[in-house]
Amino acid sequence: PKTAYVRTKPHLNIGTMGHVDHGKTTLTAAITKVLAERGSGTFVPFDRIDRAPEEAARGITINISHVEYETDTRHYAHVDMPGHADYVKNMVTGAAQLDGAILVVSALDGIMPQTAEHVLLARQVGVNHIVVALNKADAGDEELTDLVELEVRELLTAHGYGGDSVPVVRVSGLRALEGDPRWTEAIGALLDAVDTYVPMPERYLDAPFLLPVENVLTITGRGTVVTGAVERGTVRVGDRVEVLGAAVDTVVTGLETFGKPMDEAQAGDNVALLLRGVPRDAVRRGHIVAAPDSVLPSRRFSAQVYVLSAREGGRTTPVSTGYRPQFYIRTADVVGDVDLGERAVARPGDTVTMTVELGREVPLEPGLGFAIREGGRTVGAGTVTAVVG
Numbered sequence: 001p002k003t004a005y006v007r008t009k010p011h012l013n014i015g016t017m018g019h020v021d022h023g024k025t026t027l028t029a030a031i032t033k034v035l036a037e038r039g040s041g042t043f044v045p046f047d048r049i050d051r052a053p054e055e056a057a058r059g060i061t062i063n064i065s066h067v068e069y070e071t072d073t074r075h076y077a078h079v080d081m082p083g084h085a086d087y088v089k090n091m092v093t094g095a096a097q098l099d100g101a102i103l104v105v106s107a108l109d110g111i112m113p114q115t116a117e118h119v120l121l122a123r124q125v126g127v128n129h130i131v132v133a134l135n136k137a138d139a140g141d142e143e144l145t146d147l148v149e150l151e152v153r154e155l156l157t158a159h160g161y162g163g164d165s166v167p168v169v170r171v172s173g174l175r176a177l178e179g180d181p182r183w184t185e186a187i188g189a190l191l192d193a194v195d196t197y198v199p200m201p202e203r204y205l206d207a208p209f210l211l212p213v214e215n216v217l218t219i220t221g222r223g224t225v226v227t228g229a230v231e232r233g234t235v236r237v238g239d240r241v242e243v244l245g246a247a248v249d250t251v252v253t254g255l256e257t258f259g260k261p262m263d264e265a266q267a268g269d270n271v272a273l274l275l276r277g278v279p280r281d282a283v284r285r286g287h288i289v290a291a292p293d294s295v296l297p298s299r300r301f302s303a304q305v306y307v308l309s310a311r312e313g314g315r316t317t318p319v320s321t322g323y324r325p326q327f328y329i330r331t332a333d334v335v336g337d338v339d340l341g342e343r344a345v346a347r348p349g350d351t352v353t354m355t356v357e358l359g360r361e362v363p364l365e366p367g368l369g370f371a372i373r374e375g376g377r378t379v380g381a382g383t384v385t386a387v388v389g
Ligand code: GDP
Pocket: 018, 019, 020, 021, 022, 023, 024, 025, 026, 027, 135, 136, 137, 138, 139, 171, 172, 173, 174, 175
């Protein structure tokens, strides 16, 4: 039988961010290796992370790889996303739900466009704590690395992260993976920085249970399983839940985290929920599993929206009332009509208020973040200010 998940330490969700090829996946593998050697986790090699096992097994491209590990004081779920588009999608929609992030910057290359974009995204989605891994420090010369560090601190300050006090740790994911003691120690220092600098976030354990569905799969002989991160509340095996979007009432008959059964899942946990008697095709990514009658879905809301500049990968031309992009809200992807009111246009780089009418109802509440996408790229990021009728 599988070993049950025992909650002995606070659980946090973190992830690597940064420009392609700066070493995010190598560093992720190195962290698991160093901790496995300390006896607190399982080594996950590079090629297992870079190609998530879920992708192979489920035939679904989820473009987000989770690994788990423990330090002396905490249990972490760590996400490593393969491409820039995955960051935009998973971070802005909240699917990644990062409590803190490790910004990976190559000491050889310094800040590159996606370094800056990920810092911007992190700020917009409310990731309040960043620790910097100056990677490839094995190959860089010291003076150049000092310059890169200065540059990174400035970038973080420019985005409100207090760059002077952010921990910057020089590491080599590659050498640590090879077992080099100096760089193994550096990974330890990085983890200490994460343990101490990223605070335990407030979890809304008393709120009614809510989980945005990330993926749906079938376990032969057992039924339909949905996966995702618990946004708030707790859920236990035997609890009644409703699936919003599917209009289904059901019962949770099993709960797992990272393959380990659990009796109760709580806000912040990444879990798989087995649902009684729900056909596989009734539930989809974007649906919401919630405590019965705890949320009222709606279609209209007002919002404050930042329209990304062209330099940030956004539009080159303004938008006006009647604009009809896709809204990524939690894990859902819904078309919406934009009304800019008195204001005629919103230019790239502007922050504006707007009213939105969605193509279908979703649970909305003030403070909820979302992304606006068009033709596969992000053109805006916003926050719901009020739900309208
Ligand atoms: P990602 O795109 O950010 O996930 O980067 P990868 O982890 O795939 O690494 C990109 C390349 O950089 C690979 O060829 C790695 O072997 C190399 N690399 C990663 N970490 C280090 C390091 O610490 N030192 C050196 N010298 N090379 C590294």
